[in-house]
Amino acid sequence: MQLTGTHKFNASATKIWSKLMDTDTLARITPGVSKLEEIGQDQYKAIAEVKMGPVSGSFSGNLNVLDKQEPRSFVLNIKQSSKIGNVAADVKIELQSISEHETDLSFDGKANMSGLLARTGQRVMSGVANTLSKQFFKALEEELASQEG
Amino acid sequence: MIPNSFDYHRATSVDEAIRLMAQHGMDAKLLAGGHSLLPAMKLRLNQPGVLVDIGRLAELRYIKKEGDSLVIGAGATHDDIANSEVARNTLSMLSEAANLIGDVQVRNKGTLGGSLAHADPAADWPAVMIAAHAHIELRGPNGSRTVAADDFFTGFYMTALAEDEIITAIRIPAPPKGTHSSYQKFMQPASRFAIVGCAASVTKDGGVCQKVSVALTGLSDTAFRASNVEAALTGKKLTKENIAAAAQAAGEGVMAMGDHFASEEYRLHLAKVFAKRALMAAAE
Amino acid sequence: MTNYIGKAVKRVEDKRFITGKGRYTDDIVLPGMTHAYIVRSPYAHARILSVDTSAAEAMEGVVKVFTGKDIAESGINGIPTGWQVNFKNGDTMKEPPHPLLVSDKARYMGDAVAVVIAESREIARDAGDRVEVEYEELPAVADAKKATEAGAPLVHDDAPNNLCFDWELGNPKAEVNEAMSKAHHITTLEFVNQRVIPNAIEPRSAIGHFEESSDKYTLYTTSQNPHLTRLLMCAFVLGIPEHKVRVVAPDVGGGFGSKIFHYAEEALVIWCSQRLKRPVKWTADRSEAFMTDAHGRDHVSKAEMGFDQNGKIVGLRVKTYANLGAYLSTFAPCVPTWLHGTLLQGLYTTPKINVDVTGVFTHTVMVDAYRGAGRPEATYLLERLMDTAALEMKMDPVELRRKNFIPAFDGVTQPGYQTQVALQYDSGNYHGVLDRALEMVGYEKFRKEQEQARKDGKLLGIGFSTYIEACGIAPSAVVGALGARAGLYEVGQVRVQPTGKVSVYTGSHSHGQGHETTFAQVVADRLGIPMDDVEIIHGDSESVAFGMGTYGSRSLAVGGSAIVKSLDKIIEKGAKIAAHKLEASEEDLEFAEGKWTVKGTDKSVGFGDVALTAYVPHNYPAGLEPGLDFSSFYDPANFTYPFGAHVAIVEVDQETGKVRLKRFIAVDDVGNVINPMIVDGQIHGGLAQGIGQALLEGAVYDENGQLINGSYMDYTMPRADDLPSFEIDRQVTPCPHNPLGVKGAGEAGTIGSTPAVVNAVMDALSPFGIKNLEMPLTPERVWRAMNS
Amino acid sequence: MAKKIQVTVNGKAYSHDVDPRTLLVQYLRDVLGLTGTHVGCDTSNCGACTILVDGQAVKSCTLLAVQADGSEVKTIEGMADNGTLHPLQEGFREEHGLQCGFCTPGMIMASADLLERNPNPTEHEIREALEGNFCRCTGYHNIVKSVQYAAKKISKQEKVA
Incomplete structure (x- = not known):
């Protein structure tokens, strides 16, 4: 499953970068994530609850930040498993400054599903990914805005 | 094939259902026809701890005229609507859509309210309700409220319905004289959900489109109003050419879904084709 | 005189099915029965790091959890295959172990890792979720051709x-290349004959029952061949004595090849039952069926056919990669080789043919026979080549076929036809079926309609397929030489009861x-008794001496012939008894309409009378054994060769690419027909499956070996409103080498229909210059082709 | 946990305590021993489990037994009347509308719903009404004829009556 998207934020790239690299913030804005625990340099243990339409599952696994090019790009490597199936994804996140206060965040990657999700959830999962990314952008936007205020 | 264990409560009234939902919170799910929920539970894609059954509430199962409006109880089945003369006479797309949902057995049990609350991105009713300018009546612990169908579907399987609210009825205003409607659907051949479905109603006066309402489903993460198609046709003569030209705007700017049955590009193409077909049928 | 043969006698078995009294495996409940749930790998390829069963075993109602380790330690063997094919250099094919539960690695999504046995289905299912398996996911490969490339993950x-x-x-490659080099025109097609999922509506089920008191085992299973399952399970897997094992395949809800395979679950429930001293039932749900039932087809081929300037075929070259899945199913090695390569002569006089097949392991579920098994793949290739060649050479596809047909021969006064690919066709009249099909279609009229439709912007198309199949597999000595590890005869026992029933x-x-x-029609007619007096018993190794089961359209041709052999023995012995009773010489008797009559007199003795005498032998021929009970093994002299002509007419919606099948005409020659109603039904069902493959069905694996359409929400089964009523007719060219003259009708519909439909769509799309599209011809594929 | 339900199945009243997660089809098969109703899938598509609940065809794998409390249920076992086959049962036999028999009970029950609503359906209407029932054996050709047979027979019976 291809994961792509772009969103424009009214903040500088460095500011967004610092938000994304902060464990607490990340746990707060990532949809479904209930716990994010740092277990090593750029390595996290993550627990997520996904509840969307017909699908509801508790996921747990790892989240690694690789290939950091501050403040331009990094790769998120995610491995989550659950009783309803497993997700493994590599997503490259790029921040492109448009101006001092404007940054385009784009992501591009691929998620591989296995198990029940892969077999029966294709149609559902592409929508889940879309919605999760929308929620993430919204939450990040709010996070950035709240700090402004 | 075997769902997880859960507690089951059959509500004897809407108010009791609301109380039960409030009592059990996030772990509870409403069970109406069960034709979206139970298959997911059997696969264990979903494992609620409590089911509150509202499937037998007679107070939710009706189709009637109220003043100028058509009011459909949330518990009316697809089959009830398919066979309702008053629904057909109000907007024929209601019975057309009802007849295209699932199969006979599913239509016998599945309900309008259940389908709207579930908000499957490929379900038929959301598009029809948007095109019909329907208002969805909700009731929760703090009383009742009404949400326009246009504002009800907020995302992928997401609606304006709060966790502790129940859809009670759907109110459809009587369309102006000279209005005809149609629902046209390109089916996913296995599930028979919509790959693309288009609901259209056209108010015609002397061959000119006075008013038009168009909504699409299946294309994206939620059903939506095709405002640009409406704008392109309003005030125009209802010729084949004008309709075809207006339908070209269907799906414009939409991030379409894709799967092995239909890619994003193909879905966007079908949106145009089915917008045209629905409009043609409604304008006839 | 026949009272039954050739008549549309209503089915005896229907009574129980239409009243809900059928008895399928999952309907069976045994006292003290436990329920099994199998924990399966979600990954197509993964190392199993650990399996923790403690939480599951701690649950109330859980009897036991077994893992791959338990199986490995028990010393039992894995599941064998029933056919051996060697490498070209003579090396034995690779036959890796297929354990009942895996302990080291999972090799396809659905590979069995552990089994939970519990007091109820519900508890077993719940406990299954508590078995914790730690996997290390490994790269996987699902595509046969890619799997052979350097660096591909190894299964x-x-x-x-x-x-x-x-x-x-x-023929040797050099000879074929030589012939092709002189061709005036070569048509080349590359295609995927996609993987399809058999989808018998009854999911698989198995009950293992070990009785400690007698040391006997009973396996109830959804099998097409219970005796073969018993043989494989006893001799190769569990090493338990065959005479202590009863295998029952009660009512079985469809097979289509997918229930030939001796599956791991069958041996597993027996093994578990032996350990637990309790019956163990396992029933697949549909999701599990999608993941673990043997799939069908899955070939990647390149085919080239050469023609001279007059359209006569001069040579055929085929290269195929056959996906076998992760392990070998019972017939896996045979399907893409001996059931595929041998059919590439088709109905044509092609003088030089070479077929080269590579059998490949991938991280996918096993592939086995699926209705037609190899023959549909061969037919698809040939018949697509014929219509494409006609288009390319601007010839009529009907004319091109006629030019190349093998002339009619009856196999009695004229010899059989020796093909370039090992078979000798028994009898055939290929022009006959095509002529009849054209007549039914109204070919010339259709071409005019099509022309007019094109002017009106409508896309109509017609497609042909003239096919042959080799059925009734087959003489044991021949198939043995080809690699079969079992004989392929059939057993038929006729036991006349004292009262003549x-x-x-x-x-x-x-x-x-x-x-x-x-x-029963055959038996009643041969014995001249009412059908009500005949009972056919099958599917239980305890009552039926032995048998090879039903597949390859072999039942009547092989199984029916075995019964006829026994009937002949009954009549022969009956004549001795009758002669004694009539005080006549045996030579003076004739047997007809249920009685032995002294020729030219009205002195006769009836079948019932003779039966009674056989069992109450008070006044009896000296030296003759009492009783009237014979068993026969029939080993056929040759395959049988049904053939036919199928024609499809389609309309393509230019805006959406959706194909609508408007008409389907099938004229089949399956030899003599015992029950035309049943034969028609077999053809109908076959057509639906073949049409399904052409337009709707296909397993979709992603690049990680995940089956992504493993449910009826995602895999398109043909439904009533996807299909038209069929127009079918028959020609009869009797099989010259079996006593009934029958050829087999179970697979004909599937074999002929797929290419006819695809050819019809290609014909409809010919104004766009489109020559080839991959199946299934989904609306998007067709739309893309029209718009590229 | 367990809920008491009362149902009338094929004219006979039953009362049982059931686990709420028990599907109606499991109740019929496992508790009442009515194994004529089959399970062919887990996604409510195949229709093998079709029965009539309060006169309407439903998929009994997508209905909890507790949901059927107080209902009138009819299964294939209840179709024949004192040994006289229902015209649909007769039709399936006469027109060879079945082969392996596994989908047949569901097919007959779905057809019963159709003929109740539409006593004289066209071929197209029959095919559409059976879109929720899979058959892998017959190609549906003879199933259509079986339903037509029954429709004709019922209309004749009604004329006589």
């Missing part, structure tokens, strides 16, 4: 490049084919 360490075998048949035991197995009716 089995001891099968380099994932090769199971490579194999060749026909007749019990017939057949090693064939009916799972929809109507044996209880057709076989």
